[in-house]
Amino acid sequence: MTASREEKYRKLEQAVPGELEKLQDLVKNCPWRQTYHIQPPYGLLNDPNGFTFYQGEYHLFYQWFPLGTFHGMKYWYHTKSKDLAHWDNVGIGIEPGDAHDSHGAYSGSGIVKDGKLYLMYTGNTRDEQWNRHPYQNLAIMDSSGAITKIDHPVIDSVPPGYTDHFRDPKVWSSNGEYYCVLGAQRTNGTGCVVLYSSQDLHTWSFKGEISTKLTDFGYMWECPDYFELDGQGVLLFSPQGIEPNGDYYQNIFQSGYIVGQPLDLTTSKLEHGEFQELDRGFDFYAQQTTAAADGRRILVGWMGLPDANYPTDNHGWANCLTLPRELTLQGGKIHQRPVRELEKLRKQGVKGEAILQDETKSFAGFEGMTYELVCEFTNTDAEQFGIEFRAGENEKTVLSYDRNSKKVILDRSLSGYPVAVEYGSVRRCHLDAENIKFQLYVDTSSVEIFVNDGEEVFTSRIFPSRESTQIRFFAQGGTAACRASLWKI
Ligand code: FRU
Numbered sequence: 001m002t003a004s005r006e007e008k009y010r011k012l013e014q015a016v017p018g019e020l021e022k023l024q025d026l027v028k029n030c031p032w033r034q035t036y037h038i039q040p041p042y043g044l045l046n047d048p049n050g051f052t053f054y055q056g057e058y059h060l061f062y063q064w065f066p067l068g069t070f071h072g073m074k075y076w077y078h079t080k081s082k083d084l085a086h087w088d089n090v091g092i093g094i095e096p097g098d099a100h101d102s103h104g105a106y107s108g109s110g111i112v113k114d115g116k117l118y119l120m121y122t123g124n125t126r127d128e129q130w131n132r133h134p135y136q137n138l139a140i141m142d143s144s145g146a147i148t149k150i151d152h153p154v155i156d157s158v159p160p161g162y163t164d165h166f167r168d169p170k171v172w173s174s175n176g177e178y179y180c181v182l183g184a185q186r187t188n189g190t191g192c193v194v195l196y197s198s199q200d201l202h203t204w205s206f207k208g209e210i211s212t213k214l215t216d217f218g219y220m221w222e223c224p225d226y227f228e229l230d231g232q233g234v235l236l237f238s239p240q241g242i243e244p245n246g247d248y249y250q251n252i253f254q255s256g257y258i259v260g261q262p263l264d265l266t267t268s269k270l271e272h273g274e275f276q277e278l279d280r281g282f283d284f285y286a287q288q289t290t291a292a293a294d295g296r297r298i299l300v301g302w303m304g305l306p307d308a309n310y311p312t313d314n315h316g317w318a319n320c321l322t323l324p325r326e327l328t329l330q331g332g333k334i335h336q337r338p339v340r341e342l343e344k345l346r347k348q349g350v351k352g353e354a355i356l357q358d359e360t361k362s363f364a365g366f367e368g369m370t371y372e373l374v375c376e377f378t379n380t381d382a383e384q385f386g387i388e389f390r391a392g393e394n395e396k397t398v399l400s401y402d403r404n405s406k407k408v409i410l411d412r413s414l415s416g417y418p419v420a421v422e423y424g425s426v427r428r429c430h431l432d433a434e435n436i437k438f439q440l441y442v443d444t445s446s447v448e449i450f451v452n453d454g455e456e457v458f459t460s461r462i463f464p465s466r467e468s469t470q471i472r473f474f475a476q477g478g479t480a481a482c483r484a485s486l487w488k489i
Pocket residue numbers: 046047063074106107108122167168222223286306
């Protein structure tokens with residue numbers, strides 16, 4: 001969709017008469033509205049922002065452009081939850097349009113200080129020549145939920161050596177000091193992350209670039225996030241400009257992490273291992289984490305990608321967030337499990353089991369558009385086995401394990417309305433295991449797949465017709481024992 005600058009950089013109150021009603025009508029009649037994912041009321045959603053536990057509730061904001069399904073004047077939209085499973089829409093959190101966020105309240109994060117929730121975000125501005133001038137701003141939410149913007153930036157310039165692609169502050173505290181990482185681009189056109197520190201969240205000093213081995217790894221790193229897990233330092237980020245390599249980096253943009261020694265806050269040095277992708281599906285980007293009330297590290301991502309079109313664009317809305325996932329580290333690798341609170345979404349359940357031998361089978365009661373499905377395959381000698389879901393006469397999404405290549409394969413070529421086919425319709429990832437457990441969360445237009453308790457995750461939008469509700473289990477070239485449970489959501 002091509003929209004003019006004037007159309008993109010409009011605020012809500014600049015909607016022409018009837019425009020919002022038209023968008024809302026389109027949304028109401030959309031066949032692909034989600035039922036238990038955070039999605040925009042209308043308009044476009046992108047990155048999760050400001051994810052924080054504050055006064056007994058999780059607050060989670062997202063980037064929102066209300067007046068169309070393209071990227072324009074970004075607001076922060078506010079949602080909250082007591083249990084990470086059920087979310088309430090609160091409304092606009094941060095409204096752009098002031099001197100230091102004239103062209104959007106871009107991504108950022110939250111931290112609790114002195115009983116208030118501090119939200120640090122990038123103010124996007126453009127001058128008359130359309131040059132960007134990014135500012136890092138603060139907005140403070142009090143216990144009544146009122147959010148007040150501080151009227152001046154807390155970081156008002158880009159240090160020498162970096163371009164105006166300088167954004168997405170993620171704040172944390174350590175030993176009584178505050179730190180934040182920002183996504184940046186060096187003047188030589190490569191991406192990196194920089195570090196700032198502060199005593200009070202208002203005055204920040206530049207500590208330098210986080211020094212990593214990845215000195216030439218894409219042209220921009222967006223949405224960095226740093227935290228420690230099990231005594232290890234983890235840096236998440238979304239690098240842009242990485243070329244596909246075998247099964248890796250197949251999407252237009254990537255998201256992943258490096259793990260190593262805790263970040264040295266004096267030298268800004270991070271000793272680390274290889275870059276690893278967080279998600280092996282088609283639609284995942286710009287994730288953000290927070291610490292849960294009990295210390296668990298919880299991640300939420302944008303179930304979408306920059307510069308991608310989706311079939312809901314013609315229905316007045318675009319994109320949603322992923323379900324919250326708990327992160328753990330095992331042997332230098334992040335494992336991601338759906339947070340246990342999601343069990344609260346389970347309604348009536350059914351079970352089924354069979355020894356499959358060169359056949360495709362369904363179990364009684366296994367069907368639907370919105371459910372959680374757990375399926376274990378054991379005693380396998382079949383060459384391939386797996387699940388077809390959101391299946392009908394002509395449509396199916398196929399998740400399988402190929403024992404010869406030892407790969408998990410997600411095929412959305414017959415999933416329904418085609419999406420981003422120029423980037424391929426199959427995703428594969430290597431996994432060496434005897435037994436395979438698939439846990440799927442299926443919503444009207446998405447699937448999140450956790451393989452072997454989150455060793456690998458595939459997150460994808462799919463756009464099947466409403467008639468495609470079947471679920472079938474299969475084994476080819478041998479046998480596989482299959483035991484499945486399904487809960488409607
Ligand atoms: C990532 C991103 C961020 C930016 C925001 C704008 O998707 O480009 O870098 O802050 O989206 O909406």
